[in-house]
Amino acid sequence: MSGTEGVDRPDGPTYEEWVAALDRNGFYLECANGHGSLPPRRVCPECGDTDLTQRSLPGTGTVATFSEVHVAGPAFAGETPYVTAVVDFGPVRLTGVLREVAADEVAVGDEVRADVEPDGPGDRPLVVFRPA
Amino acid sequence: MTGVRVAGVGLTPFGTHEGRAGRDMFAEAALAALADAGVASEDVEHLNYGNFMGALAERQGHQAPLMVEAAGLRCAGTRYEEACASAGVAIREAVRAVRSGEADVVLAGGMERMTNLSTAEVTESLAVAADELFEVRAGVTFPGAYALMARAYFDRYGGDREDLAHVASKNHANALVNEYAQYQRAVSVEEVLDAPVVASPLGLFDACPITDGASSVVLVSESYAAEHDLDAPVAVTGTGQGGDRAALQDRADMARTPAAADAADEAYDDAGITARDVDVAEVHDCFTIAEVLAIEALGFYEPGEGIGAARRGETTRDGRLPVNLSGGLKAKGHPVGATGGSQLAEMTRLLRGDHPNSDAVPDATVGLTHNAGGTVASAVVHVLEVAE
Numbered sequence: 001m002s003g004t005e006g007v008d009r010p011d012g013p014t015y016e017e018w019v020a021a022l023d024r025n026g027f028y029l030e031c032a033n034g035h036g037s038l039p040p041r042r043v044c045p046e047c048g049d050t051d052l053t054q055r056s057l058p059g060t061g062t063v064a065t066f067s068e069v070h071v072a073g074p075a076f077a078g079e080t081p082y083v084t085a086v087v088d089f090g091p092v093r094l095t096g097v098l099r100e101v102a103a104d105e106v107a108v109g110d111e112v113r114a115d116v117e118p119d120g121p122g123d124r125p126l127v128v129f130r131p132a
Numbered sequence: 133m134t135g136v137r138v139a140g141v142g143l144t145p146f147g148t149h150e151g152r153a154g155r156d157m158f159a160e161a162a163l164a165a166l167a168d169a170g171v172a173s174e175d176v177e178h179l180n181y182g183n184f185m186g187a188l189a190e191r192q193g194h195q196a197p198l199m200v201e202a203a204g205l206r207c208a209g210t211r212y213e214e215a216c217a218s219a220g221v222a223i224r225e226a227v228r229a230v231r232s233g234e235a236d237v238v239l240a241g242g243m244e245r246m247t248n249l250s251t252a253e254v255t256e257s258l259a260v261a262a263d264e265l266f267e268v269r270a271g272v273t274f275p276g277a278y279a280l281m282a283r284a285y286f287d288r289y290g291g292d293r294e295d296l297a298h299v300a301s302k303n304h305a306n307a308l309v310n311e312y313a314q315y316q317r318a319v320s321v322e323e324v325l326d327a328p329v330v331a332s333p334l335g336l337f338d339a340c341p342i343t344d345g346a347s348s349v350v351l352v353s354e355s356y357a358a359e360h361d362l363d364a365p366v367a368v369t370g371t372g373q374g375g376d377r378a379a380l381q382d383r384a385d386m387a388r389t390p391a392a393a394d395a396a397d398e399a400y401d402d403a404g405i406t407a408r409d410v411d412v413a414e415v416h417d418c419f420t421i422a423e424v425l426a427i428e429a430l431g432f433y434e435p436g437e438g439i440g441a442a443r444r445g446e447t448t449r450d451g452r453l454p455v456n457l458s459g460g461l462k463a464k465g466h467p468v469g470a471t472g473g474s475q476l477a478e479m480t481r482l483l484r485g486d487h488p489n490s491d492a493v494p495d496a497t498v499g500l501t502h503n504a505g506g507t508v509a510s511a512v513v514h515v516l517e518v519a520e
């Protein structure tokens with residue numbers, strides 16, 4: 001039930017292209033004023049600039065916050081408990097599921113790298129983080 | 133610009149209304165509000181109706197005309213959707229319509245039916261209020277999102293689960309006498325701490341329940357109130373709305389809710405008051421941490437200071453600023469699309485003196501309601517004052 005296909009700006013990356021690239025050459029979008037954002041996007045949400053350039057995502061990020069989720073919706077029901085985290089990658093933050101680390105071993109500030117699991121819950125690509 | 137009076141309020145009990153259609157619940161609240169107001173249904177010029185997940189819960193979109201019909205009105209209606217702030221926006225637009233002179237009588241409120249879904253389905257339906265691409269697909273649930281905010285808050289300002297447990301315990305204590313509340317039972321700090329984890333650091337009793345219910349308020353112009361000799365001592369003197377980025381990851385600070393601060397600033401300016409003037413508040417405590425974030429954004433506390441307010445007894449019923457005397461979303465329940473209307477209804481009763489907890493604030497003349505959508509990507513604040 002994705003409703004986003006076909007509405008991306010024709011010359012810019014789609015959300016799907018962005019996720020698919022996370023395991024090789026992850027990227028974000030940067031405006032002329034240095035603000036970071038993620039696709040699909042036509043305009044910098046900070047300043048309104050429409051000249052957005054693809055930039056490489058930093059190789060590692062740091063955990064900004066996290067939670068071990070025990071009650072999930074149907075798509076993630078078979079995954080519980082899992083750790084969801086928001087991770088700082090310099091100009092942008094990413095949200096995903098933390099792999100290969102137990103919840104009681106995580107701390108704010110931990111260093112991780114972004115990856116993608118192509119067949120996540122609901123068979124949709126899932127953003128994941130692994131210890132750096 | 134004409135003043136706006138709350139002529140009447142109506143609520144269904146909040147809780148489980150097994151088998152009852154949403155339209156029936158809304159009709160109950162609307163008829164109660166009209167009766168309380170002493171306003172004839174044919175005088176209502178528009179229905180401003182809030183609902184969030186009806187298309188998922190009852191497979192019913194386009195609800196406004198259905199609700200007009202169910203409430204026996206003879207006017208047009210519009211549905212407002214702003215997640216859990218749906219009724220808040222519906223009321224704000226009603227206030228603006230009356231102020232502008234466009235209407236003299238508007239019925240506003242909302243309804244949500246939730247308990248007919250499984251917990252997993254409700255979790256999924258509520259998650260729709262978050263960013264689908266960058267949060268929902270990553271497994272962020274509604275409790276999970278507030279848990280991310282709670283962790284960010286603890287990391288930035290300190291505080292712990294026990295501080296939050298005092299918020300839950302306080303609000304349950306307030307709900308004991310509220311006949312409309314879903315949980316009229318006390319919950320101790322220990323019980324909150326011992327409850328199963330929903331999304332760490334939040335447990336089951338840090339979260340509001342899954343609730344069915346409806347709310348209505350009749351808003352009228354001052355001239356209509358005078359002409360019809362209505363007993364309507366409470367005025368809506370301030371309204372404000374704020375917005376923020378949908379996804380937590382895109383916010384400058386995950387431990388603050390600037391949308392609520394913006395809404396409050398606008399409402400305070402509108403009413404010509406400051407945070408200091410507020411005697412009593414109903415805030416959007418869908419999770420215990422949400423109340424903490426609210427009382428800071430509303431200017432009652434500096435960032436980092438709100439976490440201990442309940443524990444210190446400052447926001448309790450005998451404190452200097454009682455918060456959520458209704459029991460809050462936490463104990464009163466949170467039928468999402470109805471919540472903003474119930475806050476206005478409860479505050480009106482508190483200020484009129486006919487709420488079971490009015491005795492906690494016998495001299496209150498200024499009340500505030502704060503209704504938030506999603507993880508406060510939207511927020512609506514209203515100031516209510518005793519006008520006569």
Ligand SMILES: [Zn+2]
Nearest residue numbers: 031035044047
């Ligand atoms: Zn920019």
